[in-house]
Amino acid sequence: MARIQARVLRGFRDYMPEEMLPRQKMLQIVEQVFLSFGYAPLQTPAMEYSEVLLGKYGAEGDKLLYRFLDNGERDIALRYDLTVPLARVVAQNANLPLPFKRYQIAPVWRAEKPARGRFREFMQCDADIIGASGSAAEVEILSLGERILQRLDVGAFAIRVNHRGVFDGLASLLEIEAPDQKIALVRTLDKLDKIGREKVLEVLANEVGITAGGLEIVSAFLDLPTGDLDAAAAFFSEQNAGAAAVSDLARTVALARETGCGESLLPDLSLARGLNYYTGLIYEASLNALPEYGSVMGGGRYDGLMDIFGAPPHPAVGISLGVDRLYAALSEMKGSESASTATKVLVVVFGDEGFVSASRLAQELRGADFATEVYLQPKTKIGKQFRYADRKGIPFVAIQGSDELETSTVRIKDLQKGEEGVFSFSDAVAWIQARL
Amino acid sequence: MARIQARVLRGFRDYMPEEMLPRQKMLQIVEQVFLSFGYAPLQTPAMEYSEVLLGKYGAEGDKLLYRFLDNGERDIALRYDLTVPLARVVAQNANLPLPFKRYQIAPVWRAEKPARGRFREFMQCDADIIGASGSAAEVEILSLGERILQRLDVGAFAIRVNHRGVFDGLASLLEIEAPDQKIALVRTLDKLDKIGREKVLEVLANEVGITAGGLEIVSAFLDLPTGDLDAAAAFFSEQNAGAAAVSDLARTVALARETGCGESLLPDLSLARGLNYYTGLIYEASLNALPEYGSVMGGGRYDGLMDIFGAPPHPAVGISLGVDRLYAALSEMKGSESASTATKVLVVVFGDEGFVSASRLAQELRGADFATEVYLQPKTKIGKQFRYADRKGIPFVAIQGSDELETSTVRIKDLQKGEEGVFSFSDAVAWIQARL
Numbered sequence: 001m002a003r004i005q006a007r008v009l010r011g012f013r014d015y016m017p018e019e020m021l022p023r024q025k026m027l028q029i030v031e032q033v034f035l036s037f038g039y040a041p042l043q044t045p046a047m048e049y050s051e052v053l054l055g056k057y058g059a060e061g062d063k064l065l066y067r068f069l070d071n072g073e074r075d076i077a078l079r080y081d082l083t084v085p086l087a088r089v090v091a092q093n094a095n096l097p098l099p100f101k102r103y104q105i106a107p108v109w110r111a112e113k114p115a116r117g118r119f120r121e122f123m124q125c126d127a128d129i130i131g132a133s134g135s136a137a138e139v140e141i142l143s144l145g146e147r148i149l150q151r152l153d154v155g156a157f158a159i160r161v162n163h164r165g166v167f168d169g170l171a172s173l174l175e176i177e178a179p180d181q182k183i184a185l186v187r188t189l190d191k192l193d194k195i196g197r198e199k200v201l202e203v204l205a206n207e208v209g210i211t212a213g214g215l216e217i218v219s220a221f222l223d224l225p226t227g228d229l230d231a232a233a234a235f236f237s238e239q240n241a242g243a244a245a246v247s248d249l250a251r252t253v254a255l256a257r258e259t260g261c262g263e264s265l266l267p268d269l270s271l272a273r274g275l276n277y278y279t280g281l282i283y284e285a286s287l288n289a290l291p292e293y294g295s296v297m298g299g300g301r302y303d304g305l306m307d308i309f310g311a312p313p314h315p316a317v318g319i320s321l322g323v324d325r326l327y328a329a330l331s332e333m334k335g336s337e338s339a340s341t342a343t344k345v346l347v348v349v350f351g352d353e354g355f356v357s358a359s360r361l362a363q364e365l366r367g368a369d370f371a372t373e374v375y376l377q378p379k380t381k382i383g384k385q386f387r388y389a390d391r392k393g394i395p396f397v398a399i400q401g402s403d404e405l406e407t408s409t410v411r412i413k414d415l416q417k418g419e420e421g422v423f424s425f426s427d428a429v430a431w432i433q434a435r436l
Numbered sequence: 437m438a439r440i441q442a443r444v445l446r447g448f449r450d451y452m453p454e455e456m457l458p459r460q461k462m463l464q465i466v467e468q469v470f471l472s473f474g475y476a477p478l479q480t481p482a483m484e485y486s487e488v489l490l491g492k493y494g495a496e497g498d499k500l501l502y503r504f505l506d507n508g509e510r511d512i513a514l515r516y517d518l519t520v521p522l523a524r525v526v527a528q529n530a531n532l533p534l535p536f537k538r539y540q541i542a543p544v545w546r547a548e549k550p551a552r553g554r555f556r557e558f559m560q561c562d563a564d565i566i567g568a569s570g571s572a573a574e575v576e577i578l579s580l581g582e583r584i585l586q587r588l589d590v591g592a593f594a595i596r597v598n599h600r601g602v603f604d605g606l607a608s609l610l611e612i613e614a615p616d617q618k619i620a621l622v623r624t625l626d627k628l629d630k631i632g633r634e635k636v637l638e639v640l641a642n643e644v645g646i647t648a649g650g651l652e653i654v655s656a657f658l659d660l661p662t663g664d665l666d667a668a669a670a671f672f673s674e675q676n677a678g679a680a681a682v683s684d685l686a687r688t689v690a691l692a693r694e695t696g697c698g699e700s701l702l703p704d705l706s707l708a709r710g711l712n713y714y715t716g717l718i719y720e721a722s723l724n725a726l727p728e729y730g731s732v733m734g735g736g737r738y739d740g741l742m743d744i745f746g747a748p749p750h751p752a753v754g755i756s757l758g759v760d761r762l763y764a765a766l767s768e769m770k771g772s773e774s775a776s777t778a779t780k781v782l783v784v785v786f787g788d789e790g791f792v793s794a795s796r797l798a799q800e801l802r803g804a805d806f807a808t809e810v811y812l813q814p815k816t817k818i819g820k821q822f823r824y825a826d827r828k829g830i831p832f833v834a835i836q837g838s839d840e841l842e843t844s845t846v847r848i849k850d851l852q853k854g855e856e857g858v859f860s861f862s863d864a865v866a867w868i869q870a871r872l
Contacts (some may be wrong), residue, residue, distance in 0.1 A: 004487050006527035006745035009512060012483060014525055015478030017538065024477060038779035038809030040453030041460060045557050046482065046514075046543060047448060047502075051440050066483075068504030071547045076445060078482075089450055091442035097776070099812050099828040102453065107482060111507050132812040140812060143795070259795035267580050309442035340533070343474035344862050355572050359579070359695035366472045373474030376535050376568040376576060389741045391533040 011112070011120035018340040018393075023327050026152060027105060030125060030321060034103040034150045037140065039127045042102040044085040046109075048073040056084045056308065058276070064110045078109040082126045083305065083318070090130055091309035098131030098314070105323075115322065126203055128318035130306060135252045137317050138281045138301060142252075144263035145285060145297050145319050154296075154329060155286040159264045163249040163270040164278045164300070166232075170221055171241015174214045186209045188273035193294065197222060226268045229253070235269075245280075252281060279303045281317065293329045296322045339393030344370040344436065345412075346389040347398045349378040354400075361400055361410060368429045372398075390415060396432055447548070448558035450554055454776040454829075459763050462588060463541060466561060466757060469584045470539040473576065475563045476536040480521035482545075484684075488512040492520045492744065494712070500546045514545040518562045519754070526566055527745035534567030535749070553760065558690040564754035566742060571688045573753050574717045574737060579697035580689075581721060581733050581755050590732075592724040592767060597699045599685040600736070601715045602668075602859075605678015606657055610650045616853045620644045629730065633658060662704045665689070671705075681716075688717060715739045717753065729765045732758045759761035775829030780806040780872065782825040785814040790836075795835055797846060804865045808834075826851060832868055855870065 008014060015023065025436060050067050057064075057080055064080040079085055082104045090096065105125045112120060127144065129137045149157050167189070171182045179262060188203050195203075204210040224231050229250045236242035249267060256262030264285070273282045280301035287293060299319040306314040345365050349358045355378045365372040373394070375385045389397050399411040410428050413420040414435055423431055444450060451459065486503050493500075493516055502514040515521055526532065541561045548556060563580065565573045576866035578595060585593050603625070607618045624639050631639075640646040640654060660667050665686045672678035685703060692698030701719070709718045716737030723729060724857045735755040781801050783796045791814045802809040809830070811821045825833050835847040846864050849856040850871055859867055 003746045004744070006488070006524045006747070007485065008481060008524075008528075009483055009485060009510065012481035012510075014481070014528075015477075015479035016525075016529070017478060020477040020479055036807045038777055038782075038807055040777045040779075041456040042453060043450075043451035043456055045444060045448035046545070047445055047449070047557070049443065049445060052442070057675045063507075066504075068502075068508065070502065071499075072446075074445065078604070088442045088444075089452075092444075092450075093452075097824055101777075101809070109482070121483070129812060134813065136785070136788075136810070137812045139791075139795070140810065255791065256637050258792045260799065261795075308440070310439045311442070341476045341537075342471045343476075346474075349572070352572075355575075355691065356694045359697075363696065371472045371474055373537070374572070374576065376565060376573045377570065378572050383762055388533055 009120075013119060013121075016340065018336075018338060021339065021342055022331070022336065023323075026327060026330060027125065027323070029102070029125075029151050030148055031105065033144065033151055034127050036146075037101075037127075037144050039101045039103040039144075042086070042089065042104050043106070044079065044082070044089060044104070046078055046107075047076050048079060048085060048088070050077040052088055052309075053077050053080055053084055057081070065111055066109045066111055079106075079174070080110055081108050082124050083128070083302075084308070086126075086128060086130070087306050087308055087311075088273060090306055090314060091311035094311070096130075099137065099197070100130040102130075103127040116436050117328070119324075123323040125321040125323050125370075126318060128316060130316050131314050132317070133303070133315035135248075137315075138252045139256045139259060139261070141299065141317050141319050142256050142265065142283065143259065145283070146261050146264055149264075149285060149297065149319070152330065154287050154289075154324065154326070154333065157264055157285050157296075158266045158288065159285045159297075160266050160268040160271045161202050161253060161265065161281065161283040162269055163244025163245040163280055164282055165248065165280065166242050166269050167272065169236045169240045169245060170218070172240055172242070173217050173236075174210060181208060185210070186272050187274055189270065190274045192222075192270055192272070222270055224269050226270075227266050229267050232267070236323075248280065273298065273300060277302045277305045287329055290329050290332060293325050296326045297331060298322075311381065326433035341373075341392045341394060342371045343373045343392065343394045345372045345396045345398050345432065346385070346394045347372060347374045347400070348382055348385045349375045349380075350382075350401060352378045354378060357400055357405060361398060364425060365398065365429075370396075370429075370432060384411050386415075398428070445556075447550035449555060449557075452776065454772075454774060455694075457775065457778055458504050458767070458772065459759075460765060462763055463559075463561065463759070465587050466584055467539070467541065469580065469587055470563050473537075473563075473580050473583075475537045475539040475580075478522070478523060478525065478540050479542070480515070480518070480540070482514055482543075483512050484515060484521060484524070486511040488524055488745075489513050489516055489520055493517070497804045500548055502545045502547055505536070515542075516546055517544055518542060519738075520744075522562075522564060522566070522746075523744055526742055526750060527747035530747070531564075535564070535573065540565040553764070555760075557758040561757040562754060564752060566752050567750050568737070568749035568779050570754070571684075571691050573751075573809075574635050574688045575692045575695060575697070577717075577735065577753050577755050578692050578701065578719065580694065581719070581735075582697050582700055584757070585700075585721060585733065586765065588762065590723050590725075590762070590769065593700055593717055593721050593732075594702045594724065595721045595733075596702050596704040596707045597685065597689060597717065597719040598703065598705055599681040599716055600718055601681025601684065601716065602678050602705050603708065605676045605681060606654070608676055608678070609653050609672075610646060617644060621646070622708050622712075623710055625706065626710045628658075628706055628708070658706055660705050662706075663702050665703050668705050684716065709734065709736060713738045713741045723765055726765050726768060729761050732762045732765060734758075777809075777828045777830060778807045779809045779828065779830045779862070781808045781832045781834050781868065782821070783808060783810045783829045783836070784818055784821045785811045786818075786837060788814045790814060793836055793841060797834060800861060801834065803864075806832075806865075806868060817831040822851075831872070834864070 028324045232246045278300045282300035284298040286297040301317040303315045347358045362372045362374045397413045540641045668682045714736040718736035720731040720734040737753040739751045783794045794810045798808045798810045833849045
């Protein structure tokens with residue numbers, strides 16, 4: 001067999017233990033919060049019939065699908081997000097008790113041009129409520145998001161909220177009727193944070209076809225003071241669709257605040273979100289300390305999407321976490337841990353004859369709830385065993401030589417502080433616990 | 437857009453919440469044990485260059501790969517197992533501190549003919565030690581497996597153990613020299629549990645080309661009393677490779693028993709395992725109460741596999757759990773839970789004006805560590821809200837009507853027992869806790 005080069009595909013990557021461990025810790029917290037709010041896990045296949053996915057993400061999305069014929073000549077594709085598979089599941093299971101609250105944390109695949117921090121396989125982390133209209137479900141989703149960011153301990157954050165109907169109102173002021181032009185308007189406004197106001201107005205003029213008079217209206221719209229829903233209401237006449245949207249949004253925000261959540265909510269009429277399927281509330285969260293990471297969490301109401309497979313129309317509202325951004329932000333805030341293992345104690349081994357006692361000690365330490373390894377090459381010199389602990393970031397080493405065995409004690413060394421002591425087993429446990 | 441049928445691909449399935457919840461619980465226990473032994477998580481991509489996977493699983497395996505050209509005309513394939521990607525990672529990371537102990541719990545894809553209980557996407561759950569030769573690593577893997585089955589509470593089980601060298605010895609007694617014939621011998625013996633002894637001898641005679649004299653040797657080999665390594669040692673002459681293998685196996689078993697593990701170990705020279713790459717210890721676990729589920733866990737030493745990408749040779753030993761079989765066995769033993777949610781308490785809502793107090797109560801209940809839902813369509817009749825709790829398997833309903841609000845109490849109903857009471861909040865918490 002010719003030698004094959006060991007390499008990963010362009011746009012893909014391995015997650016080594018030192019990165020997986022803190023990522024898993026983060027996702028566990030998220031999952032706990034999902035479960036505490038009554039969201040249940042759902043798992044859909046990695047592959048779907050292509051027709052299930054095609055046309056759901058726009059022409060651009062269709063091109064980014066990993067799509068192929070399987071051995072049975074079926075036209076199949078890897079999932080592109082978790083929302084369309086959810087819509088399929090809802091359509092297939094007419095008897096689901098509603099509201100159906102599910103979460104899914106799973107990789108999705110998009111054949112995008114790889115770039116720094118952008119991969120063709122990445123984790124999505126979504127929770128959605130299917131079958132609940134009105135403000136209550138929206139307040140819950142906002143409160144869920146707020147709780148997650150609090151539990152992740154990311155410091156202060158803002159959840160900017162808006163309502164898609166505001167853009168119907170704006171489009172009507174601009175006398176835009178063609179759906180494509182309205183979509184282009186929203187997409188362009190969505191770039192505000194990235195390209196800035198001037199460039200947005202330029203694109204609106206040159207590419208979206210907004211007139212000079214229209215640009216003045218957009219300017220006035222962008223001048224609306226952030227957080228001031230009264231000013232927003234005054235901007236639209238009562239007959240304008242924007243007025244109803246602002247009043248809807250005001251109700252949701254007030255209710256969220258009344259329930260004791262919503263401290264971080266900031267109504268912001270310029271928040272657009274790029275996806276086309278939103279129909280009501282939209283929101284995005286960013287971290288005060290690291291605004292450059294952009295949106296770390298977002299979502300909204302998408303009442304029209306769930307019936308793409310001919311199921312009865314279901315109202316829907318959801319949340320999606322930017323796992324990679326959140327992880328990067330957390331690493332920057334807290335410093336990345338260098339341990340490539342969760343092991344807390346390495347038991348060193350004195351030759352083959354020492355393996356049995358070392359294994360027994362390890363089992364006792366595991367019983368005391370310390371992840372514990374025995375060094376598995378018993379003939380290795382003690383110095384090399386210590387270096388192994390050091391390289392892996394294992395904080396403690398336990399040693400039971402003939403002296404300690406005779407006196408039923410154990411020697412524990414704290415590698416970070418360079419301190420050690422000889423203890424009874426229960427004292428050793430307490431000593432380690434106090435230092436972890 | 438034409439209406440698309442909502443369906444999953446043949447050989448694939450959705451895992452709905454009622455199944456995901458107990459599966460996740462099971463995998464969490466497994467993961468905790470992995471971590472407590474110092475195994476760290478690794479995540480490799482779902483896709484690899486086809487050349488990385490081709491030829492590693494035999495001609496049959498190559499045919500079962502999901503293989504296709506991506507948009508950039510790269511020849512890629514979905515992972516078929518977790519072992520070959522691990523070998524790739526080890527080859528790519530020459531500076532990994534050894535032994536490298538990793539686990540991975542992830543789906544793999546094989547285009548097999550779908551059958552009852554056999555899917556084209558299924559979860560693998562592997563832990564491996566790379567870079568440790570000798571008995572210590574083998575004892576640890578056995579002890580890890582034993583601990584997992586104990587923690588999963590599957591009742592009594594047997595871990596049958598053998599050594600691949602035994603078949604080198606047997607092949608030499610049968611004067612088999614061609615590698616293919618030896619592989620066929622092992623593969624046929626591996627079917628002993630499935631097709632029985634007579635059929636095995638028939639296949640050996642007709643398809644593997646074993647002579648009548650050879651069949652007598654095989655018969656004597658199969659007659660060796662299970663568990664008796666002295667008899668096994670006596671079967672092979674001292675010069676025969678089988679003798680060294682038996683002595684190796686005896687050392688590992690003795691060491692495992694000395695470390696306090698290994699109670700369930702049962703040496704069985706007829707245990708073969710189908711995969712070709714094993715070089716030493718092999719083992720498989722089955723449940724005493726449900727032998728018909730076959731092997732629920734297995735693995736062995738495969739010292740030759742890790743250098744397929746030209747990395748320096750690394751000894752390796754691993755464990756693989758049969759997630760689906762274990763889950764099915766656990767469900768049969770304990771009865772499958774019918775809850776489609778982890779929610780413990782549903783807070784019913786009395787109209788829009790009741791949503792704020794209901795949300796506050798839910799937050800308090802979450803704070804007391806009960807997963808709690810608020811019913812999200814506040815205008816819904818109370819009877820329908822109760823039916824929702826019932827259909828989802830939520831055990832408790834909390835009610836705070838005007839009476840309870842006035843007296844700062846909460847009414848809790850135990851839906852399973854049909855009992856209820858009005859409590860202060862802290863008494864309510866205690867009442868629920870006592871019944872969970």
